[in-house]
Amino acid sequence: MSTQSNLERVLKNGAFAVTSECGPPRGADPEVVKKKGGCLNGYADCINVTDNQTSVVRMSSFSACLVLKGMGLDPVMQMVCRDRNRIAIQSDILGAAALGINNLLCLSGDHQKFGDHPMAKNVFDIDSIQLIQTVKQMRDEGKFISGEEVKGKPNIFIGCAENPFADPFEIRALRLAKKAAAGAQFVQTQCVFNVERFEKWMEMVRDLGVHEKMYILAGITPMKSIGMARYMKNSVPGMDVPEEQIERLKGVPKEKVAEEGIKIAVETIERVKAIKGVAGVHIMAIEWEDRVPEIVKAAGLYPRP
Amino acid sequence: MIVANRKPFEEIIAMLKPYSKILLLGCNECVTVCATGGSKEVAVLASEIRLYRQKEGKPVEIREVTLERNCDPEYVESLNPFIHDYEVVMSMACGCGIQFVGEHYRDRLVLPAINTTFEGVTEEHGVWVERCQGCGNCVLDRTLGICPVTRCAKSIFNGPCGGSQGGKCEVDKDLPCAWQLIVDRHKEMNMMDKYLEIQPMKDWSTSRDGGPRKRVREDLKI
């Protein structure tokens, strides 16, 4: 059974998919979202909108998705379990489907301690795997969590995230298998810098047959500066940035660092494309959306099917 | 045991400002074990308050009493002969005890000298850690003895999340990731196949989310 999702169409046709993302503003101005959408238009099959990422209050994913939809784009709504209980979650799923949002990425969410409102109450009524089950149940069986009938099933392409570089390493493939069993149809991974380690993870994933149960999109983030690379290496949990890539950035003159970062990103795309079981890439160019078109072009992925 | 921390001194002093005859209550159970509100801590706090008030030129009289427990009526009733000689009661017992004494002596305010925090265990002498949230529906059989509700910062039932790093939780690098512990236990007990089972959603109605709770044993009611 298919949804109206453009991403699903591209993946089902066997083409190498490209998704990207934009972060909504910390204010009520929709023009910010429109501008980002405009940069990415035509270069991605679907565009994710983050959901209060790192627990920092931003315009909701739901509303920013609608802004993108109004431009003719196909957005991926992200939903975290941190801020909503199962009542609000099911309600938003119905609302998203009603307004033509075709894709939902189911996430746990960063703990509120990281954000700008650490005093907030925790929700975490259900976890990300139970959230995947919920969407699947509402869509395929037409039932709410309570077991009662959904009058008007939400037809949504279900996604999830996974971090191949988090610990414990040995169970990361197992956890993805669990998500596939719960009903996830595509996964976007945390950004890949250490391709060897990613290859190892993909091997474990293939051993479990997960690559045949869901579409795997490798996360790609171009590094803007040496500072950014260092920050990601040392201060972001679950990131593996090989020292040699930082050395590469240091080896070029200051004005050329950003370009080198983009070069590395393009090379990474080419390397992951060659790995069996990888169905696409998810380009996360945080506050650098205007460079995504050249990355997509340089990787030979333009025009989009 | 119930674990608590003494409130900052400024808060305590501010609460006691209008009073000069104070009854300072302690408890011989949980707050003694976590060295927050037992007879020793009552003595130290009383001394501190007296020294401060002497310094301010507003001396205060404090009676120090430590009850066996503050959560059973028999012990609370023992305060009857003298509680009314004091203007106010300040309690170093847990939140339960503070309220219970107030319920028994409606004409006296009972002020909290401590912040009740969690149900926990003694990890080592002088260190107490949280173990139980009182969710009302224990799943320790399913997670091989490690509580995901309490020990996972996100109360995940199918963990770990992507923030688990080096066996530590993303929230605090000194906090072990509960799901790392659970996975390790599954490996230790040779039960990794159980890990693949998707744990169902929690019924939170048995926890405080469902409203304040009560337990009754009819056969014990007199």
Added chain:
Amino acid sequence: MRLSYPTNVKIIKVPCTGRVDVILVLKAFENGADGAYLVGCLEGDCHYLVGNLRARKRVEYLKHILDECGIGGERVAMYNLSSAEGQHFAEVAREMTDKIRNLGPSPAKQTAVRKI
């Protein structure tokens, strides 16, 4: 050794500084002391093994308590000496006396009432 040290120092003998509970020092301040110090054995030489280490930790805690209630953590101190160091003992007494004298009388002094 017949060395002299200031007459304002009142000595209370204990079998080990580890016996000194926090409340005892606080009571001293309540009863009008301007300062208090513990003299324990050299670290590693405690007859009861770790009594003097426990005492040091309690003195740290006392500093925090005395700062909190406005009396001043500088009024309490821990020293480690061997029982043979008579000269050092006298020096410590003088040093502590000078320190307290400079700090002035304890702020709790004005209305201190002797409690049993």
